[in-house]
Amino acid sequence: MTATMPAETPKVSAGRMSRREVLQALSGLMVGMFVSILASTVVANALPRIIADLDGSQTVYTWIVTTELLAMTATVPLWGKMADLYSKKLLIQLSLGLFAVGSLIAGLTPNVEVLLISRIVQGVGAGGMTALATIVMAAMIPPRELGRYAGIFGAVFGVGTIAGPLIGGVLVDTSWLGWRWCFLIGVPFTLLSIVLLQRTLHLPVTRRKVRIDWLGALLITSGVSTLLIWSSLAGNSFAWASGWTALMVVGGLALLGLAVWVESRAEEPIVPLDIFRNRTVSLTTIASVLVGVAMFGGTVFLSQYFQIALGKSPTVAGLMSLPMIFGLLVSSTVAGQLITKYGRWKRFLVAGAVVMTVGMLLLSTIDADTGVPLLSVYMAVLGVGVGMLMQNLVLVAQNDVPAHELGAATSVLTFFRSMGGTIGVSALGAVLANRVATLSAEKLGPLAGGATAGGGHAVPDLSALPEPVLRIIQDVYGTATAELFLIGAPFALLAVVVVLFIREKPLHTLSGEERRAREEAAAGMPGAH
Structure with missing residues (x-):
């Protein structure tokens, strides 16, 4: 992989890609996104069973999520920087390959330790997919028109997120398949994505001598x-x-x-420091951290709440996540179309942050007795808020930086959002474990250790608990999960304040590659060949 690789096609640099060419290129990109979304949502619903089978603890439960987020977060800036220097097509295929290897190792894991290593490999691959998918879209599509394709992106996101918990629940509940297929099922999709990208994605490569820091x-x-x-x-x-x-x-x-x-x-530099002189980039970065803490920190433990506090099966727990996904899908698609139509975006950021805060506050009132219809409404509210806010923060930052910094700006936002999510999951996971231990000790006394198999740091096996103890453990998990959303709500409220200070600017009508060519021509630099 060198900076002087031949151009992938001479045709693309001659003008903007047609709508048909963009849709063809998006096919491979969307399959790749589908894989990474499917992998995370499938596993989330299977985690209680995985932990039980591999004799893991509540801490390990958190680490299985955290290790992938950590690896993804730490490598996103490097992927983003390399996207400004090397072939985006080759990089995204490499990231998919790493993800496939990690998934294969995870599916065949003999113990928790190997599973954690495989999650790191998956995370490095997911870091590439997370950063590069948005960068490639910005290179092909002008910011003003991105909303038109947000429906496709939103549909893939929605299908992947909806299908994940359902597929995961069915796999876990099917004796002749089991949770290992939650990891293995993504491998063929990943390989398909690599092949599709090879056939359909054609972007020019800028020839210039570079050095990675x-x-x-x-x-x-x-x-x-x-x-x-x-x-x-x-x-x-x-x-x-x-x-x-x-x-x-x-x-x-x-x-x-x-x-x-x-x-x-x-x-x-991996992260150009002068990028933070841009007020829009700085504010969207802060907002991304806060969204990451609020969103990931609270919702990652919902599947555990469904299965332990409410006593639902993995399949039913998967179905229960649909309202939040539906809210996210509808709001992101509608907001994207309206932004493309009118060219105004700030109202959607502000509304999204406000609605997200309301959703967090509503979910802070749940317990083991909360009815499914009411819970569904709360989750839909949170989904609507996140759908309007999360992806549009990236759009706003991409619109306000020079084309040669698109990769860096996108990866900085993704990096800080993931870092916020990782810190949120880690810190709130520790809070959950401690609150479960404390509440169990208060309500069960000497029986707490036996009920939670380690003072609250192990995920309990509900089938082994007598009815009175089971009810108390369910109450404990319901109360502790609600407290996580209460802790996350102030972060969501801070996001509202930050978003209010972002200055609205008109959206560009040129794609990233067209802007780059124009900037290089103005500077007298050789463009893509």
Whole structure:
């Protein structure tokens, strides 16, 4: 993989891709997105069974989610930077290949340790898909027209998210298949996506000599990983106020401080620091962190709430996630179409942040006795808010940076959203485990250890509990899950404040590649060949 690779096609650089060419190219891209969405949603619903079969604890439950998010988060800036320098097509195929390998290892895992390693490999691949899918779309499609394709993107997202829990529930509940197929099922789809992208995605490659700032990449990855690992372990493996906390926090911040120093002097920095001089990028970045904390931190534990607090099967738990997905799908599609039609976007960001906050507050009132219809309404409200907000933050940032920084800007937003999500999952996972342990001890006394198989840090096997104890454990998980949404609500409210300060600017009518060609022509630089 070099920076002087031959152009993938001479035709594309001559003008804008037609609608038919864009749709053909999006086919492979959307299959890849479908795979990554399917993989995460399938696994989320199967986690309680996976943990039980592999003798894992509540901490491991959190880590199975966190390790993939951590790997994805730490590698997104590198993927984004490489997208500005190398073949986007080759990079996205590489990320899909890594994802397929990780899925295969996860499906064949003999124990929790190998599963965690496979999740890291999946996360590196998912980091590439997460960053590159949006970058490739921006390269092909002008910001003003992106909303027109948001319906396709939203449909794929919706189908993948809806199908995931359902497929996962059926696989887990089917004795001759089992949870391992939750990982294996994505492999053929990933391979199909690689083939489709090879046939349909044609983007020019800019020829210029480049150097990747590997030291900066290492320092950023190390610093972020140290802080994320600390947020996962604090409160479980050691106290929040302890020597380990001081060591890891100071160490992580020192690595990131050194990374900033290196990046400020690098010829090709992984994260160009001057990008934060752009007010829109800075504000959308802050909002992305807050959305990540609120969204991921709260919702990742909903499947566990359905199965433990409400006593539902994995299949039913999958069905119960539909209202939130439906709300997200409808709001993202409608908002995208209206933005394309009128060219105005700020009202959707503000409304999305407000509705997301309301959804978090409503979900903070749930318990083990909450009725499914009421719960469905609360989840739909949250989905509507997130649908209007999350993807449009990326659109706004992409619209306000030079074309040669599209990859960096997109990956910065994705990076910080994922980091917010990872910190949210880690910290709130620790809060959940501690609250379950505390509430169990208060209500069960000496029986708490036996009921939760380790003082609240192991996921309980409901079938092995006597009826009175079962009811108490369900109440405990219902109360503890509601508290997570109450903790997440202030972060969502902060997102409202931040979004209000973003200045609305007209959307570009040129695609990323057209803007890049124009910028290079104005600067007297050689363009894509």
